Every structure is written in structure tokens, then in C-alpha cells.
Amino acid sequence: xxxxxxxxxxxxxxxxxxxxxxxxxxxxxxxxxxxxxxxxxxxxxxxxxxxxxxxxxxxxxxxxxxxxxxxxxxxxxxxxxxxxxxxxxxxxxxxxxxxxxxxxxxxxxxxxxxxxxxxxxxxxxxxxxxxxxxxxxxxxxxxxxxxxxxxxxxxxxxxxxxxxxxxxxxxxxxxxxxxxxxxxxxxxxxxxxxxxxxxxxxxxxxxxxxxxxxxxxxxxxxxxxxxxxxxxxxxxxxxxxxxxxxxxxxxxxxxxxxxxxxxxxxxxxxxxxxxxxxxxxxxxxxxxxxxxxxxxxxxxxxxxxxxxxxxxxxxxxxxxxxxxxxxxxxxxxxxxxxxxxxxxxxxxxxxxxxxxx
Amino acid sequence: xxxxxxxxxxxxxxxxxxxxxxxxxxxxxxxxxxxxxxxxxxxxxxxxxxxxxxxxxxxxxxxxxxxxxxxxxxxxxxxxxxxxxxxxxxxxxxxxxxxxxxxxxxxxxxxxxxxxxxxxxxxxxxxxxxxxxxxxxxxxxxxxxxxxxxxxxxxxxxxxxxxxxxxxxxxxxxxxxxxxxxxxxxxxxxxxxxxxxxxxxxxxxxxxxxxxxxxxxxxxxxxxxxxxxxxxxxxxxxxxxxxxxxxxxxxxxxxxxxxxxxxxxxxxxxx
Numbered sequence: 001x002x003x004x005x006x007x008x009x010x011x012x013x014x015x016x017x018x019x020x021x022x023x024x025x026x027x028x029x030x031x032x033x034x035x036x037x038x039x040x041x042x043x044x045x046x047x048x049x050x051x052x053x054x055x056x057x058x059x060x061x062x063x064x065x066x067x068x069x070x071x072x073x074x075x076x077x078x079x080x081x082x083x084x085x086x087x088x089x090x091x092x093x094x095x096x097x098x099x100x101x102x103x104x105x106x107x108x109x110x111x112x113x114x115x116x117x118x119x120x121x122x123x124x125x126x127x128x129x130x131x132x133x134x135x136x137x138x139x140x141x142x143x144x145x146x147x148x149x150x151x152x153x154x155x156x157x158x159x160x161x162x163x164x165x166x167x168x169x170x171x172x173x174x175x176x177x178x179x180x181x182x183x184x185x186x187x188x189x190x191x192x193x194x195x196x197x198x199x200x201x202x203x204x205x206x207x208x209x210x211x212x213x214x215x216x217x218x219x220x221x222x223x224x225x226x227x228x229x230x231x232x233x234x235x236x237x238x239x240x241x242x243x244x245x246x247x248x249x250x251x252x253x254x255x256x257x258x259x260x261x262x263x264x265x266x267x268x269x270x271x272x273x274x275x276x277x278x279x280x281x282x283x284x285x286x287x288x289x290x291x292x293x294x295x296x297x298x299x300x301x302x303x304x305x306x307x308x309x310x311x312x313x314x315x316x317x318x319x320x321x322x323x324x325x326x327x328x329x330x331x332x333x334x335x336x337x338x339x340x341x342x343x344x345x346x347x348x349x350x351x352x353x354x355x356x357x
Numbered sequence: 358x359x360x361x362x363x364x365x366x367x368x369x370x371x372x373x374x375x376x377x378x379x380x381x382x383x384x385x386x387x388x389x390x391x392x393x394x395x396x397x398x399x400x401x402x403x404x405x406x407x408x409x410x411x412x413x414x415x416x417x418x419x420x421x422x423x424x425x426x427x428x429x430x431x432x433x434x435x436x437x438x439x440x441x442x443x444x445x446x447x448x449x450x451x452x453x454x455x456x457x458x459x460x461x462x463x464x465x466x467x468x469x470x471x472x473x474x475x476x477x478x479x480x481x482x483x484x485x486x487x488x489x490x491x492x493x494x495x496x497x498x499x500x501x502x503x504x505x506x507x508x509x510x511x512x513x514x515x516x517x518x519x520x521x522x523x524x525x526x527x528x529x530x531x532x533x534x535x536x537x538x539x540x541x542x543x544x545x546x547x548x549x550x551x552x553x554x555x556x557x558x559x560x561x562x563x564x565x566x567x568x569x570x571x572x573x574x575x576x577x578x579x580x581x582x583x584x585x586x587x588x589x590x591x592x593x594x595x596x597x598x599x600x601x602x603x604x605x606x607x608x609x610x611x612x613x614x615x616x617x618x619x620x621x622x623x624x625x626x627x628x
Contacts, residue, residue, distance in 0.1 A: 199424075
């Protein structure tokens with residue numbers, strides 16, 4: 001997509017994302033808010049699975065670190081959310097880096113199994129009642145109120161939605177900047193050919209650690225936002241099954257695209273809601289996701305959002321091909337032509353680019 | 358060219374400046390000696406060939422030099438520095454680049470990105486600079502792209518810049534693999550069977566390209582290949598490896614006529 005077109009498209013999306021929820025009911029708006037928060041978890045997978053190529057089934061455990069840090073500090077110790085939240089994100093990033101250390105020696109399926117082990121370790125041990133009640137809250141959930149942002153109280157659903165939208169947009173921009181910069185190239189290079197990357201001078205250990213930590217940090221941020229969005233933190237919301245679900249949705253949407261995060265997050269909240277409106281039990285949602293996953297893997301292996309993006313790109317490239325070449329490209333062509341043949345090149349140029357003039 | 362020392366009188370023989378010295382390397386895989394006391398030296402500006410039958414230990418030798426594999430004994434000296442336990446990425450930063458027999462391209466990246474990664478690998482910039490697209494990040498990004506495009510142009514790959522590496526035909530993938538190693542301006546380039554999978558015409562083109570690369574990039578090369586036409590055409594000096602041992606060495610003309618080489622390597626075809 002050309003930068004100008006992308007900017008225009010993003011402006012429309014931003015406008016819709018700001019205005020449309022103002023017209024929704026409180027309930028739908030809080031669904032949209034949670035959708036964006038789940039979107040952050042999908043985004044953390046875009047970084048880890050899409051860039052580094054590593055499947056993770058413990059993203060909700062990282063989110064739990066963020067959520068319970070906020071829960072225990074805000075509800076248990078009367079900390080400000082603004083102090084607890086960065087601490088939660090940092091703690092999640094540290095846990096992510098710790099998980100990455102054994103992960104450095106494992107690849108593929110074995111690493112995936114390791115992430116399952118991490119998720120179960122959090123479910124069954126760290127957050128289980130009796131292990132560390134001052135952190136997990138034991139049998140009673142932490143109750144957390146909405147914070148104020150720069151003096152503005154985020155107690156109405158629309159204000160809080162805008163706050164979460166801002167956080168989501170910022171993180172998406174961050175990941176998008178990774179994607180188009182050195183970070184994205186290096187991580188995708190590691191994904192495609194590790195040994196070649198290291199012989200080029202890339203420090204595999206450092207980059208993998210950084211990727212895991214950043215991904216876990218994003219999930220941790222989602223967790224700490226979820227804590228104040230829901231208003232309470234309890235262990236049931238962060239179990240292994242949630243991690244599986246978000247990994248499935250990220251795959252369905254396409255892990256290589258930043259846009260998948262928004263689509264995936266909204267799908268996670270509106271999917272069950274649509275089933276409810278159709279008088280189908282939302283319990284069927286996992287089955288729907290599973291079926292969708294199978295269809296997607298056969299029809300669009302790169303993911304649905306990615307597929308739509310590719311089709312759009314093809315469409316636009318076809319149109320762009322008919323437009324004249326840009327000035328820089330023409331200059332280069334002339335520069336490469338030997339002096340004697342230059343007249344000929346100049347003569348053929350209008351024919352090549354003349355179509356659209 | 359640099360071989361002139363060989364014609365000097367014995368008493369005045371000056372040790373030529375070796376850029377890469379591999380001394381008495383031994384590698385055991387279980388009970389098998391993949392390499393047995395193998396030594397080799399490459400002088401600045403030379404293209405040195407390493408040939409030998411399948412399983413002679415050529416790739417093992419390569420892996421020891423590039424740091425993918427640690428030899429049981431022996432040492433690798435690059436420009437006077439003993440490399441010891443240095444990991445591959447540190448060796449690369451010293452100026453030691455390699456290509457791969459099975460290519461190992463970043464197939465999900467475009468041709469341009471494949472080369473840009475090689476520039477990225479040299480920059481100290483971390484994720485933070487990328488996240489906020491600092492002026493430094495933008496500048497380095499632009500420089501990396503310029504450098505990558507220049508190398509693409511040199512390899513006549515400019516029109517494939519935005520093609521995914523995995524979608525290129527094998528001949529062009531070989532060229533891209535070579536380009537990726539060259540982008541970082543290495544001083545020594547290790548080429549692991551660059552002619553594998555190429556036909557006769559493509560191999561001849563590759564030979565010309567390698568000579569062009571040496572002149573343009575001022576790079577010293579160590580080349581492993583089966584293709585005798587390629588090795589004889591481009592190499593200044595050839596080492597012959599057999600069952601993990603260095604059988605003999607010498608200039609191409611001499612190797613071509615060496616009895617032991619013919620028996621060990623060219624083997625049945627001649628006997």
C-alpha cells in the first residue's frame with residue numbers, strides 16, 4: 001500500500017474507532033474496550049509468533065503477571081494504578097525473559113510444550129489459592145477501581161474506552177515500527193534461518209530475549225488494563241485455555257499483520273456476543289473458533305486479515321503499474337545506460353510510461 | 358599473483374601475509390575423525406579452493422572456521438587474532454562472512470530486506486530506537502537501504518528487489534546469498550559449494566562473478582566445491598582434502614596432474 005493511501009485508510013479507521021462507540025450502549029462499549037485489550041494480547045503474539053515464529057501458549061500467564069501485580073498493589077496496598085501498572089508490565093517482561101532462557105536452546109514443538117508448562121505452572125501453582133495469597137488474592141478476587149488519567153476520571157465507559165483505544169493505538173504503532181525497521185527484519189531473519197542470521201553478525205540470544213520480554217510486556221500491559229476494565233482480578237480469567245484461544249484467534253487472523261490484533265481482539269469479544277444474540281450458547285464459541293481455524297488453515301494459510309491485505313495490495317499494484325514511473329526510477333535507468341545508447345533509452349522511455357499521460 | 362614468492366630463491370623466502378590460517382584442526386564425531394590435523398592458509402587477495410570427495414570433511418572444516426562447530430583441537434587464526442571460542446556473530450563482525458550450500462536465505466523477506474539485514478547486523482541500534490523511529494534509526498535505515506540497493510545493482514538483481522527471496526529461481530537465490538555475505542564488506546568470504554544446483558552455463562557465469570567480486574569488493578575467498586571447472590577457473594591455490602586429511606596442495610595446474618589427487622578424488626573416472 002502506498003504511504004498516502006495507508007494514512008488515509010488509518011485516518012478513517014481512527015475516526016470510526018473514536019466516534020462509533022459513542023453511539024453504542026454502555027454494554028457494547030465495554031465489550032469494545034475489552035476487545036481492544038484482548039487485541040493487545042493478540043498483538044503480543046504478532047510480535048512473538050509473527051516475527052520470531054515462536055508459538056506461545058502462555059500469553060495469558062504474562063497477562064496475569066500484569067493483572068495480579070496491579071490487583072495486589074492497588075487493592076492490597078493502596079498503590080496508585082500509575083505506579084502499579086508499569087511495575088506489572090516490567091514484571092511480565094522479566095518473566096518473559098526468564099521463560100526465554102530455556103527457550104533459547106529449544107525450537108519448534110519443544111519450545112511450544114515449554115510454554116504450555118509455564119502456563120500450567122502459573123495456573124496450578126503460582127496463582128492457586130494457598131501458594132501466594134498476598135499476590136493471587138487467594139479465594140477472593142482483588143477489587144480494583146478505575147484510575148484517573150491526567151486529572152480526567154476514567155469512570156465513564158466512553159472515557160475509559162478512549163483511554164484503552166489510545167494505549168492500543170500506541171502499542172500498535174510500536175509494533176508497526178518494529179515491523180518496518182531493523183527489529184522486524186532481524187527477528188524475521190532469525191525465524192527463517194537462524195544459523196545464517198548468526199553468521200551475519202546477529203546475536204541470537206540477545207534478540208530472542210528482547211522479543212520474548214517485549215511480547216510478555218505487551219501481554220502484561222493488557223493484563224493490567226483488564227484488571228481496571230473488569231474491576232476485579234481473579235485466577236479464572238487467566239488460565240491456560242484462554243492462552244490457547246488467543247493463539248487460535250491470532251492464527252485465524254494472521255500473525256504476521258499488526259491489523260490482525262484489532263480484528264482478533266474484537267472477534268474474541270463480539271464472537272460470543274453474536275452467538276448469544278442468535279440464541280446459541282456462547283460456550284459454542286470455542287468450537288466456532290476451532291472450525292474457523294481449520295477452514296482458515298486450508299483456505300488462507302497466512303491468515304484472514306493478511307489475505308485481505310494481500311488482495312488489496314494486488315488490486316492497488318495493478319492500478320499503480322499503469323501510472324508513470326517515478327522520477328527517481330527513470331533517472332537511474334538513464335544512469336545505467338552507456339553514454340552512446342542514451343539517446344535510444346530516451347526515445348523508448350515515453351513509450352514505456354506514456355500510457356497514463 | 359601473490360604466488361611469486363614460490364619462485365624466489367629458498368634462502369630469501371619471505372613468509373607471505375596470511376589473512377586466514379587454520380592450524381592442525383581435528384574434529385571427532387564419536388569414533389570417527391571427520392578432520393585429522395588439517396591445516397590451510399589463505400593469503401590476502403587470493404581465492405583458495407578446498408576440494409575433496411563427498412564426506413571428506415569439507416563442510417566440517419567450514420563450520421570450524423565460521424564458528425558453527427568447535428574443533429577438538431587446533432586453532433583458527435584470522436588476521437593475527439586467534440578466534441578460539443568466538444561465536445559466529447562475533448567472527449562475522451571481525452570480517453569473516455560465509456555463504457551456504459543449502460542457501461539458508463531468509464525466504465519470507467524480500468531480496469532487498471535479505472541484504473538490509475546484513476547491514477542491520479552491524480549496527481548497534483536496538484529495539485528502542487526502532488520503536489520511536491529516532492533520527493538515528495531513520496538515517497541508518499536509509500543508509501542500509503542504499504547499501505543493499507548498491508549490492509543488488511552489482512549482482513544485476515535490482516529488478517527483483519521486492520520479490521520474496523523464497524520466490525526467486527535457484528540461480529538468483531545463489532547470487533542473493535553471495536550478496537548477503539558481501540553487504541557487510543567482509544575481508545574473507547567462505548563459499549560453501551556455490552555451484553551446487555547450477556547448470557554449466559550458470560557455473561561459468563558464477564566463475565566470472567566471483568572474479569568480479571574479488572576485484573570490486575577486495576575480498577579474499579576460500580571456496581569449497583565439487584565443480585572442477587569452477588575451482589580450476591577461479592582459484593589461485595588449491596587444497597585437497599580426503600578422509601579428513603589434507604592430501605596435497607598447490608596451484609591448479611599442479612593439482613590437475615597430481616597422481617594422488619587423481620586417484621583419491623577424480624577416482625574411477627580416470628582409473
